[in-house]
Amino acid sequence: MIPNQWYIILESNEVKKGKPVGFTRMGEKIVAWRDKQGNLSIMSDLCPHRGVALSAGKLKGDCIQCPFHGFEYDTSGNCTLVPANGRSAEPPKALHVKTYPTREAHGFIYLWWGEPQKEYAPLPWFESIGANMVYSTIQDHWKCHYSRAIENQLDVIHLPFVHYNTIGRGNRTLVNGPVAKEENKGKRDHLLNLWVYNELDNGQKSKRPLEMPDPNRRPSLQFHFPNLWQNWIADTVRALIAFVPIDDENTMMYIRYYHTICAPILRQLTGWTGSLANLVIERQDRRVVITQRPTRSDLDIGEILIPGDHPIVVYRKRRRELIEEAEST
Ligand code: FES
Ligand SMILES: [Fe+2]
Numbered sequence: 001m002i003p004n005q006w007y008i009i010l011e012s013n014e015v016k017k018g019k020p021v022g023f024t025r026m027g028e029k030i031v032a033w034r035d036k037q038g039n040l041s042i043m044s045d046l047c048p049h050r051g052v053a054l055s056a057g058k059l060k061g062d063c064i065q066c067p068f069h070g071f072e073y074d075t076s077g078n079c080t081l082v083p084a085n086g087r088s089a090e091p092p093k094a095l096h097v098k099t100y101p102t103r104e105a106h107g108f109i110y111l112w113w114g115e116p117q118k119e120y121a122p123l124p125w126f127e128s129i130g131a132n133m134v135y136s137t138i139q140d141h142w143k144c145h146y147s148r149a150i151e152n153q154l155d156v157i158h159l160p161f162v163h164y165n166t167i168g169r170g171n172r173t174l175v176n177g178p179v180a181k182e183e184n185k186g187k188r189d190h191l192l193n194l195w196v197y198n199e200l201d202n203g204q205k206s207k208r209p210l211e212m213p214d215p216n217r218r219p220s221l222q223f224h225f226p227n228l229w230q231n232w233i234a235d236t237v238r239a240l241i242a243f244v245p246i247d248d249e250n251t252m253m254y255i256r257y258y259h260t261i262c263a264p265i266l267r268q269l270t271g272w273t274g275s276l277a278n279l280v281i282e283r284q285d286r287r288v289v290i291t292q293r294p295t296r297s298d299l300d301i302g303e304i305l306i307p308g309d310h311p312i313v314v315y316r317k318r319r320r321e322l323i324e325e326a327e328s329t
Helices: 146-153 264-289 307-327
Strands: 005-011 021-025 028-034 040-044 058-060 063-065 079-081 102-105 108-113 134-142 174-183 191-199 221-224 228-234 237-247 250-259
Touching: 005 021, 005 237, 021 237, 040 102, 040 108, 134 264, 146 221, 146 228, 146 237, 146 250, 146 264, 146 307, 174 307, 191 307, 237 264, 250 264
Parallel strands: none
Antiparallel strands: 005 108, 021 028, 028 040, 058 063, 102 108, 134 250, 174 191, 191 221, 221 228, 228 237, 237 250
């Protein structure tokens, strides 16, 4: 994990009012719940009294109640009641549940993974997704580290093989570039933009990334650290993926299909069709990616890379930089 980042971890509608829900995210058991006003709280799913999962408990007013001995905790994790000590007794301060800073936007729940900050960075998002666009989401579980799932979406040389009968049809095995450019480097809205120039191999030489002219069109793919990606299919059509880390060996893919068709039945139909196409394509990817070893990517993991792997290298370098940056503060 890259520390000190906002990670998309859930969709807002996965946490309803009136019922706590347990999840595993970033290798930790967490419980998500809402108070009566709908304010979201995400905390460690572990009662500090005797280690029971709070997600098995229930909500009492604006507190979560542990199912074992009825201790209650508020949204900031402080214990407000120890029934066995009596209502008039002040609960011990040590009874505190770890909470995580959270935000909600674009139908996603973001969690801050790292040190608490005086001022938090803006949430990762693609501003090019217009307010007029609607989406439908599917979730798919991949048994791999989230970095491998991300790299797969930056990998353009797999297209004619993994997707030979879908998006990689046409046998364009020769890869020029690809061009990978970082935008706003060093800033919070840092983007990795990618342009694809695959073509049929007629015996010509492939061009290396540095031999490619400056692209004069919008990128085909964009990645936003730490876990958000979009395929810019058209100005009004996008595939978006949030690569949600469950733990070191499991990732939940939140795959959205964005479009602008809003008429009631057509909207659903378009959403289903787009999502189905996304599912077929990403299942082709999943079959291969979950076999990669080592399961987690990094610089210097012994892979023999070629010029077409350029975007993977850019991703790995920036990822390492962000980790080192966070560790040195
Ligand atoms: S274990 Fe939670 S109240 Fe005792
Ligand atoms: Fe793919």
